[in-house]
Amino acid sequence: MSNFKLQYLDTVGFNADQGGRGFHLPTAMAIREDGRIFVASRSNTAALNIVGIQVVDKDHGFFGQIGSYGHNPGEMMGPTALALDANNNLYLADDVLQRITVYDPEGELISTWGTEGDGIGEFNAPSGIVFDDDNLMYVVDHRNHRVQKFTKDGHFLAQWGSFGDGEGEFNLPWGIAIGPDGSICVADWRNDRVQRFSTQGEFLAQYGSAGNGDGELNRPAGLAIDADGNIFIADWGNQRVQVFDREGKFITKLRGQATLSKWSEEYFNAQADEKRSRDTFEPYFEVDTEDVNEISARIEPYFWDPVAMALDSDERAFVLETCRHRFQIYQKHSNTLQN
Amino acid sequence: MTLTKPRQDTALIAHLLRRASFGATPDELDDAVSRGYEATLDSLLNSTGDNDLPYDLIRRYHVDQSDLRNQPAAAAYWMYHLVQTQAPLREKMCLFWHRVFATAATKLIQGRVVLNQIDMFRRYGMGSFRELLLQLSRDPAMLMWLDNQDNHKRSINENYGREILELFAMGVGNYTEDDIKECARAFTGWTVENPDYMSIKMRNNTARPYGYISWQFKYDEDDHDHAEKTLLGESGDLNGEDALDIICRQEATAKFIARHLYHFFVADEPPVPQWPHTPPNDAEAIDTIVEAYFQSGYSIKEMLRAMFTSDFFKSETNRYARIKSPAEMVVGTLRLAGGMSVPSNEAYDAAATSANMGQALLNPPSVEGWQGGTEWINTGAYVQRVNFVSAVLNAPDRPGIKAIIQRIRTAAAHNYLSPAELVDLCLDILGPMEILETTREGIIEYAAGYGDISFGDELSSSHAEHAILSVLRLVVTTQEYQMV
Numbered sequence: 001m002s003n004f005k006l007q008y009l010d011t012v013g014f015n016a017d018q019g020g021r022g023f024h025l026p027t028a029m030a031i032r033e034d035g036r037i038f039v040a041s042r043s044n045t046a047a048l049n050i051v052g053i054q055v056v057d058k059d060h061g062f063f064g065q066i067g068s069y070g071h072n073p074g075e076m077m078g079p080t081a082l083a084l085d086a087n088n089n090l091y092l093a094d095d096v097l098q099r100i101t102v103y104d105p106e107g108e109l110i111s112t113w114g115t116e117g118d119g120i121g122e123f124n125a126p127s128g129i130v131f132d133d134d135n136l137m138y139v140v141d142h143r144n145h146r147v148q149k150f151t152k153d154g155h156f157l158a159q160w161g162s163f164g165d166g167e168g169e170f171n172l173p174w175g176i177a178i179g180p181d182g183s184i185c186v187a188d189w190r191n192d193r194v195q196r197f198s199t200q201g202e203f204l205a206q207y208g209s210a211g212n213g214d215g216e217l218n219r220p221a222g223l224a225i226d227a228d229g230n231i232f233i234a235d236w237g238n239q240r241v242q243v244f245d246r247e248g249k250f251i252t253k254l255r256g257q258a259t260l261s262k263w264s265e266e267y268f269n270a271q272a273d274e275k276r277s278r279d280t281f282e283p284y285f286e287v288d289t290e291d292v293n294e295i296s297a298r299i300e301p302y303f304w305d306p307v308a309m310a311l312d313s314d315e316r317a318f319v320l321e322t323c324r325h326r327f328q329i330y331q332k333h334s335n336t337l338q339n
Numbered sequence: 340m341t342l343t344k345p346r347q348d349t350a351l352i353a354h355l356l357r358r359a360s361f362g363a364t365p366d367e368l369d370d371a372v373s374r375g376y377e378a379t380l381d382s383l384l385n386s387t388g389d390n391d392l393p394y395d396l397i398r399r400y401h402v403d404q405s406d407l408r409n410q411p412a413a414a415a416y417w418m419y420h421l422v423q424t425q426a427p428l429r430e431k432m433c434l435f436w437h438r439v440f441a442t443a444a445t446k447l448i449q450g451r452v453v454l455n456q457i458d459m460f461r462r463y464g465m466g467s468f469r470e471l472l473l474q475l476s477r478d479p480a481m482l483m484w485l486d487n488q489d490n491h492k493r494s495i496n497e498n499y500g501r502e503i504l505e506l507f508a509m510g511v512g513n514y515t516e517d518d519i520k521e522c523a524r525a526f527t528g529w530t531v532e533n534p535d536y537m538s539i540k541m542r543n544n545t546a547r548p549y550g551y552i553s554w555q556f557k558y559d560e561d562d563h564d565h566a567e568k569t570l571l572g573e574s575g576d577l578n579g580e581d582a583l584d585i586i587c588r589q590e591a592t593a594k595f596i597a598r599h600l601y602h603f604f605v606a607d608e609p610p611v612p613q614w615p616h617t618p619p620n621d622a623e624a625i626d627t628i629v630e631a632y633f634q635s636g637y638s639i640k641e642m643l644r645a646m647f648t649s650d651f652f653k654s655e656t657n658r659y660a661r662i663k664s665p666a667e668m669v670v671g672t673l674r675l676a677g678g679m680s681v682p683s684n685e686a687y688d689a690a691a692t693s694a695n696m697g698q699a700l701l702n703p704p705s706v707e708g709w710q711g712g713t714e715w716i717n718t719g720a721y722v723q724r725v726n727f728v729s730a731v732l733n734a735p736d737r738p739g740i741k742a743i744i745q746r747i748r749t750a751a752a753h754n755y756l757s758p759a760e761l762v763d764l765c766l767d768i769l770g771p772m773e774i775l776e777t778t779r780e781g782i783i784e785y786a787a788g789y790g791d792i793s794f795g796d797e798l799s800s801s802h803a804e805h806a807i808l809s810v811l812r813l814v815v816t817t818q819e820y821q822m823v
Contacts, residue, residue: 015546025402044403044412219395264548277536285532297553305405323406324549
């Protein structure tokens with residue numbers, strides 16, 4: 001039996017609505033094998049300078065930004081998903097511009113493709129991307145309730161799914177991840193479940209049902225799958241992360257326990273009055289509401305709109321939170337116990 | 340134009356729906372007429388409209404309406420509610436209380452806490468006034484807005500104590516300066532969690548490091564003044580709740596709230612600062628509402644019922660007698676056009692339009708709220724109104740506009756409609772509206788440019804559709820359409 005545990009390590013992030021180091025209302029994340037972490041900030045109309053892909057690492061390094069707000073090639077207006085191919089090219093999905101944009105490892109634009117529509121190869125809100133071992137690409141086509149399969153250059157290969165709540169049907173699917181066995185899991189967002197498919201789109205299994213109990217889901221968003229096949233789910237509507245095993249059985253859940261990032265500490269060191277009052281701050285208190293979104297708005301360490309999940313090669317789990325402009329890092333421990 | 344008896348009934352129910360709702364589509368009006376005035380009023384008073392909105396979709400597409408920090412996003416979020424709600428009177432009461440208990444995001448910086456206050460109005464705004472005042476006194480946005488986190492046992496801050504007496508419940512002239520101090524003492528210790536850090540984040544206008552933290556009420560027993568106090572002639576170790584009991588027992592409180600309701604729902608009164616010196620326009624009407632307040636144990640719903648069933652409300656002299664507020668104009672027009680799709684950027688545009696017309700939701704200009712009345716209309720605001728309404732109605736694919744065109748097509752049957760018949764039909768559908776005869780003649784002259792219209796074939800139907808949209812756009816520019 002396995003002794004699965006997630007241990008809190010650190011928080012990276014800072015509200016950068018005024019520009020500079022940090023994120024603003026981020027929605028997507030991808031981790032490269034060398035440890036570079038890409039975070040896409042969607043932001044709002046009052047803070048368009050930060051719309052782009054921020055490049056950071058887990059040790060609070062900040063390496064600049066790829067792309068900016070706009071509709072020209074290389075620019076973005078509604079970033080929703082990031083993924084890396086086998087050559088470390090970076091793929092961005094945009095649900096306003098209805099297209100995929102590809103950047104090389106230096107962040108230079110390679111290509112952009114996709115148009116709005118519901119025909120073959122067209123998009124209505126692309127919202128999740130993943131690559132398989134053959135460097136083929138799967139895009140969650142959110143408002144068309146389907147998954148489309150492409151070559152990495154955007155040549156259409158296959159599609160599956162249609163609107164509904166039956167096996168293999170979707171209601172506004174969002175995140176996507178590929179397991180060690182090559183099967184593909186899709187967060188079927190408005191059906192409150194995760195579905196598993198073969199790379200040919202054959203339905204294999206489904207996990208979860210609507211609710212907030214263990215193993216239940218409320219609008220699951222981002223997904224990641226570890227080397228053991230465990231599925232990490234950003235349980236967005238429940239403001240938590242859940243981990244299911246490869247059979248879809250509940251293993252554990254997290255509510256979040258963020259601490260001040262290095263960027264935040266540096267900020268307070270330069271703001272004497274805020275630092276003094278921050279020292280009296282008690283982040284955890286008994287709340288007088290049952291509204292889980294409002295609870296997340298009140299208790300700063302908790303996840304607030306956990307949207308994307310990623311895992312690195314050292315079995316660290318990264319949870320990106322839209323409304324707190326940061327990601328929390330957890331170390332996976334999974335010792336095999338001998339009976 | 341003289342209305343026939345059935346149309347008189349329709350006109351009365353349309354009046355109710357303009358005031359207690361945001362107007363009605365022709366189908367909604369037909370439905371209300373078939374149910375009758377009392378039943379329509381009952382459903383307005385009792386609708387809760389649960390599950391009006393797909394919050395998940397809104398939060399997923401508009402991420403700034405998930406954290407709800409900046410005011411345009413928060414105002415857009417409320418605009419979704421206003422336009423889509425199935426409980427329009429409840430939402431209108433939110434606008435009403437937002438005007439009386441005006442709290443602005445400009446000082447508080449975050450829109451979320453002001454929206455939380457609006458949501459509190461949604462839950463308590465038609466219940467007991469005493470309970471509403473209690474919720475208001477515990478409302479974190481209100482506490483921070485009026486600095487009650489600085490109201491301490493050993494050093495009082497009078498802001499909340501003053502405003503609850505002056506602006507929220509009683510009005511100037513019904514209490515003394517000592518009452519203000521004693522009232523403030525009763526609310527010592529009513530604060531928010533982490534008051535120091537929340538205050539400095541607000542003062543420095545910073546959402547760093549991790550965005551805003553939504554505020555929560557906290558009662559700090561150690562900071563509450565337990566010594567004897569005397570408020571409005573009653574003495575004891577008064578806490579905030581005791582103060583509210585005393586305030587709610589006052590005749591002045593009943594009159595003050597009654598006059599506000601009359602001002603908002605029946606006919607414009609002078610600006611609130613003039614109330615201590617100027618008697619109400621209709622003292623008997625105020626007495627009727629006051630009686631309902633005391634007979635029902637301070638029930639706001641029963642005050643509304645007494646008002647909406649009264650002769651003074653139904654009187655023809657009070658119809659089209661108030662100038663539409665920007666929010667009423669924007670929301671009413673969008674509802675007439677069939678609502679908004681969710682999600683869409685139209686919610687932001689609608690909120691911005693209301694702000695440009697002079698009513699920025701969640702951002703009233705001061706603690707006295709908006710005065711309303713003739714202040715809503717100036718040349719710039721009038722142009723904004725006309726442009727917005729014309730743009731919304733010039734969309735034949737909107738479901739509400741389609742329904743209007745279909746209604747005119749049905750009325751025409753297989754016959755031609757003269758310009759006068761077309762104009763009268765449009766006026767009937769948009770109201771029924773009664774406009775100055777000279778204005779009506781002007782619009783008919785304009786409609787004559789299209790000649791008689793019919794729906795015989797595709798070409799003539801298309802021509803008729805153009806004529807209808809043109810007449811509608813002209814009708815909404817009239818002075819009468821600015822009135823409610």
